[in-house]
Amino acid sequence: MKGLKRRAILQPMDTRAYSTWLEIDLNAIKNNIKQIKSMTGTEVMAIIKANGYGHGVFAAAKAAAEAGASWLGVARIEEALNLRAVGIQSNMMVLGYTPPILIPEAIQNDIHVAIYDPDMAQAYVSYAENVKGRLKAHLKIETGMGRLGMAPELAHDFLYAHKDHPKVVVDGIFTHLARADEPEADSAKQQLAIFTNLLAQLKKADLLPSMIHAANSAGVLNFPEAYFDMVRPGIAIYGLDPSPETKVPGTFRPALTWKARLTSVRTLPPGHGVSYGSIYITSEEERIGVIPVGYGDGYRRVPGQQVIVKGKLVDVVGRVCMDQCMLQLDTIPEARTGDEVVLLGRDGDQEISANDLAARWGTINYEVLCGLADRLPRIYLEQ
Ligand SMILES: Cc1ncc(COP(=O)(O)O)c(C=O)c1O
Numbered sequence: 001m002k003g004l005k006r007r008a009i010l011q012p013m014d015t016r017a018y019s020t021w022l023e024i025d026l027n028a029i030k031n032n033i034k035q036i037k038s039m040t041g042t043e044v045m046a047i048i049k050a051n052g053y054g055h056g057v058f059a060a061a062k063a064a065a066e067a068g069a070s071w072l073g074v075a076r077i078e079e080a081l082n083l084r085a086v087g088i089q090s091n092m093m094v095l096g097y098t099p100p101i102l103i104p105e106a107i108q109n110d111i112h113v114a115i116y117d118p119d120m121a122q123a124y125v126s127y128a129e130n131v132k133g134r135l136k137a138h139l140k141i142e143t144g145m146g147r148l149g150m151a152p153e154l155a156h157d158f159l160y161a162h163k164d165h166p167k168v169v170v171d172g173i174f175t176h177l178a179r180a181d182e183p184e185a186d187s188a189k190q191q192l193a194i195f196t197n198l199l200a201q202l203k204k205a206d207l208l209p210s211m212i213h214a215a216n217s218a219g220v221l222n223f224p225e226a227y228f229d230m231v232r233p234g235i236a237i238y239g240l241d242p243s244p245e246t247k248v249p250g251t252f253r254p255a256l257t258w259k260a261r262l263t264s265v266r267t268l269p270p271g272h273g274v275s276y277g278s279i280y281i282t283s284e285e286e287r288i289g290v291i292p293v294g295y296g297d298g299y300r301r302v303p304g305q306q307v308i309v310k311g312k313l314v315d316v317v318g319r320v321c322m323d324q325c326m327l328q329l330d331t332i333p334e335a336r337t338g339d340e341v342v343l344l345g346r347d348g349d350q351e352i353s354a355n356d357l358a359a360r361w362g363t364i365n366y367e368v369l370c371g372l373a374d375r376l377p378r379i380y381l382e383q
Pocket of ligand 1: 047095176215216217218232233234235236242
């Protein structure tokens with residue numbers, strides 16, 4: 001939890017050096033996590049898988065630890081090992097599958113793994129035999145997600161068999177909610193009933209692991225009964241809504257803005273094609289701008305898009321290329337090469353949110369964020 005050894009990774013950089021970049025407000029992430037902590041009163045495992053939902057995993061990890069998240073959750077062990085390699089000391093957990101061959105690394109790097117299958121546990125134990133120390137694990141229970149999880153009826157015997165085990169300590173138990181973003185549906189309540197029944201049985205048998213957790217962001221927002229000892233928010237720590245039905249409070253702040261610079265502004269004559277396939281043809285003299293953003297950056301190749309230039313929405317015209325796309329700038333005569341353009345975020349009175357892009361692209365805000373390409377420089381703002 002002590003932050004980074006190599007702080008240089010997070011040094012603010014000069015945006016004049018970039019033609020397109022992401023600005024990430026680490027104070028927004030910290031503010032969102034602090035609010036979650038005070039809402040729930042529990043420990044927080046900040047979910048920073050998939051490069052911190054596109055925000056940059058190292059900065060997200062540092063901000064989370066500074067805001068009081070005592071755990072970091074990732075999907076794969078490589079993600080956790082990379083965090084350890086730069087000196088991040090928080091409690092860390094791999095939520096998905098860990099290949100048995102990497103169990104020695106998990107032990108040596110003090111990384112918790114998820115166990116959800118007795119055979120898997122056996123394989124883990126055999127790899128753990130080769131190193132000093134005990135593997136730390138949380139047992140994942142299937143309560144209705146239909147993804148990873150041990151059937152509740154197997155949990156008692158599993159925990160009994162691993163009580164005081166010389167090579168494994170199961171110090172947590174958790175489940176995952178499939179429909180926590182639908183407050184009216186009974187699904188989450190049913191899952192929680194299965195989970196709490198099991199917890200009661202395990203408690204009676206003196207087999208209950210010390211750390212219990214279930215709530216993702218939507219669980220945090222809709223189901224206080226899912227808080228237990230720790231919550232596992234992802235999307236909400238970045239200030240975004242889990243779904244259209246479940247929104248974060250207005251006091252949460254989105255952390256990410258995507259900007260670019262105009263790399264060309266010129267007037268094309270009437271009847272001039274713009275971009276591949278010439279699906280857009282100027283109807284009169286038109287001012288056409290270029291920004292160096294394309295599907296190679298995670299911007300989708302769909303028609304009907306807009307960006308913000310000098311506080312005004314303008315149309316993206318013609319096909320989006322791999323690294324560039326074109327803008328119709330007739331309404332912004334003052335626009336010049338080098339001026340900033342906002343693709344995602346706020347500029348003046350206009351805003352294009354991750355939800356707006358998701359609606360445009362026929363997907364969810366999570367996918368918009370995770371699709372932001374690695375090549376986009378991440379610039380960290382932290383007053
Ligand atoms: C097991 C688990 N917990 C928590 C989360 C965080 O979910 P959210 O981003 O919806 O808060 C995820 C994300 O997919 C997850 O897989």
